[in-house]
Amino acid sequence: MKIAIPVNESDMKSEVCPSFGRAPYFLLYDTSTKESIFIENPAANSPGGAGIQAAQTLIDQGVKVIIAPRYGENAAKVLIDGEVKVYKNLPGSAESNLAAYQDNRLEYLADIHPGFHHHGR
């Protein structure tokens, strides 16, 4: 199974990125091979629909679990349809959050952020 975490840098020690849709990178961890790879988020600088594009990218990668501080309504719609589960991260690195997930220390992320769409017109 693949787990994804939005990260600021392509490094296991990186903090979890506060933004899902516009995170610069995603850490992809495969629980069966125990391999970690980093992919660039194609939506990071997208003019619009970043959450949707980021969610689609992870679904296309076969991700089933995401660890993130929050995510938007549009991303949620795609992730629910793709049957991807989202857990809330704990303070600390991507690496420590992977460990926390595997120890069942993370909780489902229930609150969905309404987004910052079009507030700047």
Place this chain on the structure above:
Amino acid sequence: MAGKKIAVLSGKGGTGKTLVAVNLAAAAKNSCYVDCDVEAPDGKLFFRPEIAETKEVCVLVPRIDLSECTACKVCVEFCRFHALAFGKKPVVFDEVCHSCGGCALVCPQKAIKETARIVGMIEKGVSEGVQTFCGSMNMGEATGVSVIRQLMDSVKNETRLTVIDCPPGSACSVMESIREADYCVLVAEPTVFGAHNLAMVYELALLFKKPCGVVLNKCGDGNNPSREFCLQNGIGILAEIPFDSALGKLNSEGKIAVRVDYPKKELFFALLARVREAAE
């Protein structure tokens, strides 16, 4: 002969676009007023027009026949606005869709049809000889561009002077509002922030190759960074509206200065004359 179209714009809200636009149209008497600020349409609060016609504004959005969809995701890859996604089935984001119709064209199964969705409304009315076209968008809509496009379409062949009250800022909705304009009136406040926003709309007017001039609003004693910006860049100052509590009071009561007994209303007639001359 087509009438001149004058767009009134500013880099931020609350600068005085509606004050200037409403008074220009009212001063011209036999004219058109188009309220393109469809997110906060307040021109009608001043004109209180008698509504002659109401029209819904629709856009086309994709509807996917799930029985025909083969999950090829060609539409998802095609949509540059990311209005389409695919988890276990296609997901359509109506508010993100720009109605380009591309998804329906590229679908190899022809499983996508476009259907109309109502996004806003246009009210056509009249107020003492001023023909008013007021647009509004429905709650929750992400963009007013489609409403503005239809508004501007309504006055395409207008022979009278047309004043366009633009949305604030310098984004897509403003570009749509000034596209057909012959002249741009930039309204600016006497603050550093006001000058910064003036610089943004000035850049937009230059980009669209529109002749323009500035109205300095809320002018008082002391320095005016917006005036300094005009002087530095050689931009003509069309009028200076004083920071005047009497004018503020009129405005807050939804009154139009040139239609009431406002002692300084001549400044709007002078502005109209300068704008007409400049737009020729």
